[in-house]
Amino acid sequence: MSDVQQHQVIFDTDPGIDDAMALFLLARHPAVQLRAITAAFGNASVETTARNALALASFFGIDVPVAAGAAGPLQASARREFPAHVHGDDALGGMFSRLPACQRVLDPRPAHQLICELVNAQPGEITLVAVGPMTNLALALRQDPGIAAKVRQVVVMAGAFGTHGHSGNVTPVAEANVINDPEAADLVFTASWPVVIIGLDVTQETVMKHDYLAALRGKGRGAGDFLWEATRHYQDFYHERDGIGGIYSHDASAAAYVIEPSLFTLRAGPVRVVQDGIARGQTIQDHHKPTGASTPWSACPAQQACIGVDAAGVLRLYAAAFE
Numbered sequence: 079m080s081d082v083q084q085h086q087v088i089f090d091t092d093p094g095i096d097d098a099m100a101l102f103l104l105a106r107h108p109a110v111q112l113r114a115i116t117a118a119f120g121n122a123s124v125e126t127t128a129r130n131a132l133a134l135a136s137f138f139g140i141d142v143p144v145a146a147g148a149a150g151p152l153q154a155s156a157r158r159e160f161p162a163h164v165h166g167d168d169a170l171g172g173m174f175s176r177l178p179a180c181q182r183v184l185d186p187r188p189a190h191q192l193i194c195e196l197v198n199a200q201p202g203e204i205t206l207v208a209v210g211p212m213t214n215l216a217l218a219l220r221q222d223p224g225i226a227a228k229v230r231q232v233v234v235m236a237g238a239f240g241t242h243g244h245s246g247n248v249t250p251v252a253e254a255n256v257i258n259d260p261e262a263a264d265l266v267f268t269a270s271w272p273v274v275i276i277g278l279d280v281t282q283e284t285v286m287k288h289d290y291l292a293a294l295r296g297k298g299r300g301a302g303d304f305l306w307e308a309t310r311h312y313q314d315f316y317h318e319r320d321g322i323g324g325i326y327s328h329d330a331s332a333a334a335y336v337i338e339p340s341l342f343t344l345r346a347g348p349v350r351v352v353q354d355g356i357a358r359g360q361t362i363q364d365h366h367k368p369t370g371a372s373t374p375w376s377a378c379p380a381q382q383a384c385i386g387v388d389a390a391g392v393l394r395l396y397a398a399a400f401e
Contacts, residue, residue, distance in 0.1 A: 215266050242283060276331050
């Protein structure tokens with residue numbers, strides 16, 4: 079596999095059941111070299127998500143720095159309740175206690191500082207993969223705006239643009255990672271680095287059905303059994319809410335894009351996030367040709383929003399990580 083081009087990845091995450099699933103794919107695929115894992119609040123408190131990140135890194139055999147980051151959104155008043163009804167009290171579907179004891183400790187640097195240091199050490203090489211609230215990325219931009227010119231690309235699981243009828247999953251228009259910190263998301267989307275947004279438009283087109291998840295058992299050196307058990311809580315939530323007979327492939331789709339971008343259809347245009355009112359957290363892309371009229375999108379860089387996906391291809395790619 080020496081001819082496989084490697085992506086140098088910092089994984090920014092709030093583990094999270096689907097975060098754990100994405101991390102396993104990134105850890106196992108030869109096209110990815112993980113450089114660090116940074117944790118933020120989101121699916122649980124940052125203390126819980128950082129603890130989960132450490133334990134998952136140890137369980138999956140990932141020897142990279144793990145750093146804790148943002149404990150809340152850029153605007154403290156915007157803090158929301160943690161979604162224990164989706165991911166469980168431990169954010170891993172009640173399975174944290176089933177992970178092997180972890181002796182590793184967190185890197186002493188805050189997540190945004192670690193991001194800045196690694197990007198500056200390898201200009202043009204680092205891909206940031208963010209699958210939680212984008213607060214750590216926003217803080218990194220605030221500390222060192224120059225990193226925007228040094229990052230290879232930013233791939234985020236976030237947002238919804240209404241394609242295929244998919245809109246918000248927390249409010250009628252807002253996706254969870256964005257509404258957890260809309261100010262951070264808008265900062266990330268309007269920065270001068272290349273962003274690919276893997277939103278509900280494609281993640282909810284890719285469903286890991288019950289039998290697909292069950293087939294992971296006994297594979298991946300214990301990871302398949304762990305993820306099967308962790309997804310029981312997650313699947314119950316989606317069965318009750320949407321009746322899909324499985325789970326959506328949210329964060330794993332962002333990992334899949336890094337590895338095989340040809341599975342996704344992109345649409346270019348500046349993206350902004352609604353900051354106020356009942357549409358707070360909505361992601362809106364201006365994908366039309368400029369008309370000359372000034373709008374809040376006019377001075378912003380064009381980013382890529384995913385509007386189509388080869389769902390079967392994503393499922394094949396993910397399953398292959400367990401072979």
